Amino acid sequence: EVQLLESGGGLVQPGGSLRLSCAASGFTFSDYAMSWVRQAPGKGLDWVSAISGSGGSTYYADSVKGRFTISRDISKNTLFLQMHSLRAEDTAVYYCAKGHISGWYFYIDCWGQGTLVTVSS
Amino acid sequence: DIQMTQSPSTLSASVGDRVTITCRASQSISSWLAWYQQRPGKAPKLLIYKASSLESGVPSRFSGSGSGTEFTLTISSLQPDDFATYYCQQYNSYWTFGQGTKVEIK
Numbered sequence: 001e002v003q004l005l006e007s008g009g010g011l012v013q014p015g016g017s018l019r020l021s022c023a024a025s026g027f028t029f030s031d032y033a034m035s036w037v038r039q040a041p042g043k044g045l046d047w048v049s050a051i052s053g054s055g056g057s058t059y060y061a062d063s064v065k066g067r068f069t070i071s072r073d074i075s076k077n078t079l080f081l082q083m084h085s086l087r088a089e090d091t092a093v094y095y096c097a098k099g100h101i102s103g104w105y106f107y108i109d110c111w112g113q114g115t116l117v118t119v120s121s
Numbered sequence: 122d123i124q125m126t127q128s129p130s131t132l133s134a135s136v137g138d139r140v141t142i143t144c145r146a147s148q149s150i151s152s153w154l155a156w157y158q159q160r161p162g163k164a165p166k167l168l169i170y171k172a173s174s175l176e177s178g179v180p181s182r183f184s185g186s187g188s189g190t191e192f193t194l195t196i197s198s199l200q201p202d203d204f205a206t207y208y209c210q211q212y213n214s215y216w217t218f219g220q221g222t223k224v225e226i227k
Binding site for chain 1: 165
């Protein structure tokens with residue numbers, strides 16, 4: 001069974017940093033692209049970042065480009081999202097999500113349960 | 122960037138109703154469209170991919186159609202579990218979600 005377990009969310013001050021992790025199991029991690037999707041309170045889904053199965057290709061939404069970095073550790077079956085210069089508008093539940101293929105472009109066939117990031121002073 | 126627009130934003134319906142949600146793309150995306158269901162407080166769940174392919178385990182009352190710029194998600198007979206928010210998502214050029222359609226009890 002595919003499982004995605006996010007961690008690392010919490011309360012952070014504006015301008016601060018946070019690193020999210022997503023532990024993956026139940027599939028060959030390097031064979032699938034992965035992504036982070038967020039959802040602000042009461043709002044819709046917002047694609048944040050994606051990384052190919054090999055890790056050689058990455059994508060960032062304009063709203064996070066230059067502030068967030070996606071990476072993956074294939075040896076640990078773990079996806080990361082390093083977030084810097086956090087803003088109030090980054091407050092959201094962040095979902096780790098598995099693509100249906102290794103490359104671009106993919107749909108999401110499995111989602112984690114989400115981790116809440118709150119940016120506030 | 123490709124924009125996705127869903128209509129309606131909210132839909133009131135009763136158990137047993139046939140429900141249709143529309144999703145329009147700002148440019149052609151061929152059939153590279155997925156539909157997700159999200160129940161309150163839960164993660165989204167894949168229903169349909171490639172515009173009309175039903176994900177394994179999803180009830181057959183859900184169906185998708187369309188290509189190019191116009192797509193529909195149909196629930197043939199609404200069940201209590203189906204009251205949720207539905208999102209379309211294109212994966213033709215990067216990724217974009219529609220704003221969501223909330224299906225509520227009439």
